Amino acid sequence: MTTQHHADIETNRPLDEYAEAEVQRLLTEDGRVAEQGLTVSRREHTLILCGDVESVQRRDEIVRLVREQFPGIDLQVDIGLTRANAPAEAEELS
């Protein structure tokens, strides 16, 4: 988890439900991201991004874009990398 706190919460885009919706659409519709599997939520003045992505580069790009387009907000990033190890067991369905 990485957390970035911004001391100055004054912003031209207040952290309301419209901003939350815009972030959700940014994550899906921006061609540099295209993530539909992330959860966006608000807790008081903090915007929380949660979920898994396939690479470190994708996580970094998400954080960069959200910070760029929503300057001044408290952003908590809880985005993990999806593990890609071989399975240790099989499920018997017979």
Next chain:
Amino acid sequence: MIRIAAVGDVHIDKDVVGRYRPALEELPDKADVLLLAGDLTRHGTEDEARCVATEFGGLGVPVIAVLGNHDHQSDSPDAVTRVLTDAGITVLEGTGTVLDCGGARLGVAGVKGFGGGFAGRCASNFGEPEMKAFVGTTERIADSLADALHSLDCDVKVALTHYAPVPDTLVGEPLEIYPFLGCYQLGRAIDSAGTALALHGHAHHGTERGTTPGGVRVRNVAHPVIKQAYSVYHLLGDDADIESPSLVHAGR
């Protein structure tokens, strides 16, 4: 015994190529076939499809896929399909294929699927043309899955979709987006054809296990759900000899 490996929502692009390969090298020891449950790319471009072909081509077991909504983003699903097919990956859409798994015939029918929702909370084919087009798409795709499942001449049938056929495997997702994650019509198609197992992806925050109203086991194999390169399911507990399977029939 038939051993089925499956994963969906791998969203491959250049930055992911090579991540799965160490686990995939073990695949022939663990499974007879690999099923890919859609969202293979990020935006459905040919370049991304080539990355998928690099990652999931030449594995030593047959690879069967359906496309997902991400694979349609660039409006060129046919090009994506062509790149994957050229790499030896069988891409299903309202079609089926049968593998010989050491004497047992495994049939796989697949469609991308579509949204619409589930019993009591589903969209209706009524009103504005946009709504009719939405639900009409759902019904057409589900009908094509039913036709493909019924056309399989095999011992064991597996349904492969991207969208979910039941709400069970969506638990964890916001209730409000269930209609965008799947539809009951896919479940009804699966139940109509004596299917043994249904695999899907799409719901990254869902859960792995579910059951159709008709008792067919459903597994959500979206990569963020299974949290490993692929899951393996064993079907048919008989003593059928396991040998390298081969594609014996494709298309419909």
